[in-house]
Amino acid sequence: GSLIAAGGRLIATGPRFSFRDVVLTTATVDIDEIRLQRTRLSPGTVEDENQSQAIYKVVSASFSPTVAEIVKSKVAPPASWEGEPAIKEHEFSRAVALGLFDYLRKSRSRGFVISLSGGADSGGTACLCVLALRFAVGELGLSGIKKKLSHIPEVAEAGSIDECIRALVTCVYQSTRNSGARTLAAAREVATALGCTFFNVDVDPLVAGYSELASAAIGEPLSWAKHDVPLQNIQARVRGPFVWMIANLKGALLLATSNRSEAAVGYTTMDGDTAGGLSPIGGIDKAFLLRWLRWIESGGLTELGPLQVLSLITSQAPTAELRPPEASQTDEADLMPYPILDAIERWAIRDKKSPLEVFELLKLEHPDVPAKERALWVRRFFRLWSINQWKRERYAPSFHLDDENLDPKTWCRFPILSGGYEQELAELDAVLAVSG
Numbered sequence: 102g103s104l105i106a107a108g109g110r111l112i113a114t115g116p117r118f119s120f121r122d123v124v125l126t127t128a129t130v131d132i133d134e135i136r137l138q139r140t141r142l143s144p145g146t147v148e149d150e151n152q153s154q155a156i157y158k159v160v161s162a163s164f165s166p167t168v169a170e171i172v173k174s175k176v177a178p179p180a181s182w183e184g185e186p187a188i189k190e191h192e193f194s195r196a197v198a199l200g201l202f203d204y205l206r207k208s209r210s211r212g213f214v215i216s217l218s219g220g221a222d223s224g225g226t227a228c229l230c231v232l233a234l235r236f237a238v239g240e241l242g243l244s245g246i247k248k249k250l251s252h253i254p255e256v257a258e259a260g261s262i263d264e265c266i267r268a269l270v271t272c273v274y275q276s277t278r279n280s281g282a283r284t285l286a287a288a289r290e291v292a293t294a295l296g297c298t299f300f301n302v303d304v305d306p307l308v309a310g311y312s313e314l315a316s317a318a319i320g321e322p323l324s325w326a327k328h329d330v331p332l333q334n335i336q337a338r339v340r341g342p343f344v345w346m347i348a349n350l351k352g353a354l355l356l357a358t359s360n361r362s363e364a365a366v367g368y369t370t371m372d373g374d375t376a377g378g379l380s381p382i383g384g385i386d387k388a389f390l391l392r393w394l395r396w397i398e399s400g401g402l403t404e405l406g407p408l409q410v411l412s413l414i415t416s417q418a419p420t421a422e423l424r425p426p427e428a429s430q431t432d433e434a435d436l437m438p439y440p441i442l443d444a445i446e447r448w449a450i451r452d453k454k455s456p457l458e459v460f461e462l463l464k465l466e467h468p469d470v471p472a473k474e475r476a477l478w479v480r481r482f483f484r485l486w487s488i489n490q491w492k493r494e495r496y497a498p499s500f501h502l503d504d505e506n507l508d509p510k511t512w513c514r515f516p517i518l519s520g521g522y523e524q525e526l527a528e529l530d531a532v533l534a535v536s537g
Contacts, residue, residue: 118195198233212269212353219284270297287413333423337373362387367489383499487521
């Protein structure tokens with residue numbers, strides 16, 4: 102946006118997050134009055150009015166009086182959403198939507214491809230892609246979108262924004278034997294409600310093929326009891342090549358779907374859900390993302406309307422769905438509650454608090470949680486943070502939205518190999534031993 106200030110106060114603001122090439126914001130500024138105010142506030146000019154006026158005449162003599170006033174123009178009132186209570190949700194929606202639209206335009210890509218798992222991250226990414234196009238048509242009209250995206254033949258031929266969305270946003274659900282009917286239904290229904298193109302493919306034969314090759318190579322059968330992590334990761338990784346191929350076939354931009362909470366603790370599979378050329382939600386935490394989806398579900402954005410189908414996502418516990426169904430895998434069981442994780446991340450990384458200090462802050466916010474459980478969460482976060490810097494180094498570029506960005510290329514440097522806070526965690530253990 103643009104801001105115009107005079108005399109120590111804001112007198113005009115331009116619209117924020119505009120899709121136009123140029124937005125002109127004007128205001129009337131009395132230059133003579135401002136010069137007089139500045140002269141009065143200058144050192145040595147405030148003894149009396151006569152002296153101030155005399156100095157003002159000397160100072161103003163070097164300026165042309167013809168610039169004393171800008172031509173008056175009516176300033177448009179702020180957009181209605183600027184006064185909404187959910188301002189952060191509105192800002193996030195518009196900032197990332199504009200970023201996606203501009204990235205699409207400047208990279209001359211021909212659309213977006215999302216590996217849609219039926220979960221919050223990929224579902225939120227799909228919503229943002231559609232919002233990019235709906236915000237754009239709301240401000241520019243269909244003809245304006247066609248002009249800005251003139252490099253995309255499908256846009257030139259589209260007769261409506263719905264046709265643009267269907268041509269430019271492709272969602273791909275890739276199932277394995279551990280995928281559930283609920284996530285498939287969520288992926289299909291959300292993609293349909295948004296108006297995206299949707300593909301459903303079974304990649305389990307690829308998983309089985311790689312597992313058989315690995316089993317033959319090491320000379321023993323693979324089992325969940327002994328090879329848990331490799332068996333999880335291969336499912337995520339076999340999904341990467343297919344969505345990359347779809348993106349290549351379409352000349353489109355593949356979007357990674359990892360969020361900042363996952364980046365902090367490395368809860369992501371390299372070359373799996375990190376595959377992509379841009380990571381639009383890499384700068385936002387999981388707790389906010391879930392709140393944002395519930396807000397959209399309830400009708401927070403008129404551009405999407407009450408998207409009640411999102412309840413298929415928001416009503417289920419976040420899960421990677423990489424272990425067998427009987428394992429009842431959830432993200433928070435693997436890690437810790439997301440609000441706790443996000444609070445620890447802020448204190449530890451943004452505010453640079455030690456493990457012991459984080460433990461005490463957590464005690465103030467959650468006094469009912471047993472000390473051993475709080476200590477487990479703190480220890481887990483610092484350990485995972487330290488050993489997963491290499492993953493953050495390889496993330497696709499993400500939008501820098503606030504002061505909690507973890508991107509090592511633009512904001513948050515940390516050694517790839519480190520001592521892992523061993524001394525600081527030992528201090529935490531000592532305090533716990535004394536307190537019992």
